[in-house]
Amino acid sequence: MSLKFTIVKKLDGTLGRAGSIQTPHGTIETPAFITVGTKATVKSLNSDQIKEIGIQCVLANTYHLYLQPGDELVKRAGGLNKFMSWKGPTMTDSGGFQVFSLGVAFGKGITKMTKGKELLLPEARPDDEGLPKLVTIDHDGVMFRSHLDGSAHYFTPERSMEIQHNLGADIIFAFDECTSPTESIHYQSEALDRTHRWAKKSLERHLELSKQNSEQSLKGGLQAPALFGIVQGGRHENLRKESAQFLADLKVNGVGFDGFGIGGSFEKEDMGSAVRWANEILPEDKPRHLLGIGEPEDLFQGVENGVDTFDCVAPTRNGRTGTVYTVTGKKHIGNAEFIDKFAAIDPDCGCYTCKNYTCAYINHLFRGKEMLAGTLASIHNLYFVTHLVSGMRKAILEGNFVRYKEDFFNTYKRLS
RNA sequence: GCGGAAGUAGCUCAACUGGUUAGAGCACUCGCCUGUCACGUGAGAGGUUGCGGGUUCAAGUCCCGUCUUCCGCG
Numbered sequence: 408m409s410l411k412f413t414i415v416k417k418l419d420g421t422l423g424r425a426g427s428i429q430t431p432h433g434t435i436e437t438p439a440f441i442t443v444g445t446k447a448t449v450k451s452l453n454s455d456q457i458k459e460i461g462i463q464c465v466l467a468n469t470y471h472l473y474l475q476p477g478d479e480l481v482k483r484a485g486g487l488n489k490f491m492s493w494k495g496p497t498m499t500d501s502g503g504f505q506v507f508s509l510g511v512a513f514g515k516g517i518t519k520m521t522k523g524k525e526l527l528l529p530e531a532r533p534d535d536e537g538l539p540k541l542v543t544i545d546h547d548g549v550m551f552r553s554h555l556d557g558s559a560h561y562f563t564p565e566r567s568m569e570i571q572h573n574l575g576a577d578i579i580f581a582f583d584e585c586t587s588p589t590e591s592i593h594y595q596s597e598a599l600d601r602t603h604r605w606a607k608k609s610l611e612r613h614l615e616l617s618k619q620n621s622e623q624s625l626k627g628g629l630q631a632p633a634l635f636g637i638v639q640g641g642r643h644e645n646l647r648k649e650s651a652q653f654l655a656d657l658k659v660n661g662v663g664f665d666g667f668g669i670g671g672s673f674e675k676e677d678m679g680s681a682v683r684w685a686n687e688i689l690p691e692d693k694p695r696h697l698l699g700i701g702e703p704e705d706l707f708q709g710v711e712n713g714v715d716t717f718d719c720v721a722p723t724r725n726g727r728t729g730t731v732y733t734v735t736g737k738k739h740i741g742n743a744e745f746i747d748k749f750a751a752i753d754p755d756c757g758c759y760t761c762k763n764y765t766c767a768y769i770n771h772l773f774r775g776k777e778m779l780a781g782t783l784a785s786i787h788n789l790y791f792v793t794h795l796v797s798g799m800r801k802a803i804l805e806g807n808f809v810r811y812k813e814d815f816f817n818t819y820k821r822l823s
Numbered sequence: 824g825c826g827g828a829a830g831u832a833g834c835u836c837a838a839c840u841g842g843u844u845a846g847a848g849c850a851c852u853c854g855c856c857u858g859u860c861a862c863g864u865g866a867g868a869g870g871u872u873g874c875g876g877g878u879u880c881a882a883g884u885c886c887c888g889u890c891u892u893c894c895g896c897g
Contacts, residue, residue, distance in 0.1 A: 445858095451862075471860095509860065519858080554860040580858080696858090699857055699858035701857050718858060721856075724863085728855090743851085773862095
């Protein structure tokens with residue numbers, strides 16, 4: 408496999424560690440925050456801006472790129488890196504999250520992270536009646552109805568691997584079923600069996616394709632990616648542990664996964680323990696990615712519990728919709744208090760936005776619905792989160808992680 | 824000066840022949856967003872219906888007066 412993971416230093420008394428992941432397109436120093444670029448673009452930013460922020464890696468999406476412009480086209484373009492003109496490491500998600508986001512979550516306001524356990528009660532679940540259904544799950548795969556034009560597309564683990572190999576990211580993920588936090592333990596268990604069955608099929612097909620790829624790469628084709636298996640199991644300790652063990656042990660012709668993703672949806676307070684259950688079992692010498700997690704408090708929890716990389720839409724989506732991160736918490740930059748605040752979002756921030764623009768100006772851009780608004784806020788938010796996590800790495804290496812965390816939460820308050 | 828039309832939320836406009844608590848869009852205020860269906864979305868505040876009389880059980884709506892604006896004619 409084309410990936411090498413090295414642990415440089417561990418965080419005493421926890422599962423945390425600082426290390427590096429070497430990929431064909433460069434090294435990711437971990438812990439690291441990875442930026443989401445679903446459709447081969449970090450929304451509103453170009454490659455130079457992504458690089459200047461200090462972003463190490465971009466994660467794109469299989470389902471979206473398969474629908475548009477098509478994985479074959481991306482392959483013809485020379486792969487994801489060339490297509491989007493990004494020289495650093497890349498990942499692609501398998502489409503497993505869309506089983507959830509376009510499935511049971513579609514149009515119902517259910518999110519990956521629930522707040523308040525009442526949502527987990529069956530009687531609080533929204534009714535299915537009259538709502539559009541874009542996903543049908545069966546034993547072998549998932550039928551998606553395109554959110555773009557309604558056309559039907561059947562995804563299997565094998566198909567997801569083929570698409571991801573065409574896209575050509577450095578790290579790809581097994582096709583899984585991301586379940587809703589509102590599902591019963593019975594359903595979670597059933598879904599987990601599916602995810603495990605699909606994990607094996609993903610690995611098998613991946614190895615076949617890798618063999619073909621390596622023959623092609625001698626002739627100048629794309630290098631074979633590394634494959635991460637995904638741990639599921641919802642909020643349940645036994646399922647999480649079972650899943651971690653299954654994936655850790657899974658081998659095809661003596662070859663296992665190159666790393667692991669931890670997926671699923673959580674009740675806010677349960678996330679840390681769900682991650683710990685998995686990471687206590689997953690092999691220490693393989694990298695672990697926590698899928699779709701990204702608020703500052705969650706990132707600290709993830710790192711302490713042994714997560715190496717994260718991806719999350721929060722910095723970019725929040726930025727585009729007017730919420731910015733500051734050392735005292737999140738703020739709505741479009742609010743009236745910023746109309747005439749002629750100072751940077753954070754005077755001590757080193758990002759391009761804070762070095763060049765005032766709150767008043769960004770407030771004006773949001774009120775005027777100017778495109779630059781989302782760009783400037785995204786730059787700031789990505790810088791904030793990226794450097795928060797790289798700061799954790801530095802703190803682990805220097806042995807002052809606890810103080811780093813305390814200093815952060817001394818001023819940072821959650822909005823809600 | 825004469826004739827006509829129109830005055831309803833900050834703005835643009837609704838409200839069948841009089842009939843509950845005068846609505847909507849935008850703007851405004853405040854939320855929300857965690858492997859992107861997303862430059863998305865929810866809620867709230869905001870009106871003595873130009874002003875003054877009258878008819879009626881009941882008036883944004885009908886009548887009279889008055890003010891303002893627009894159009895046409897002098």
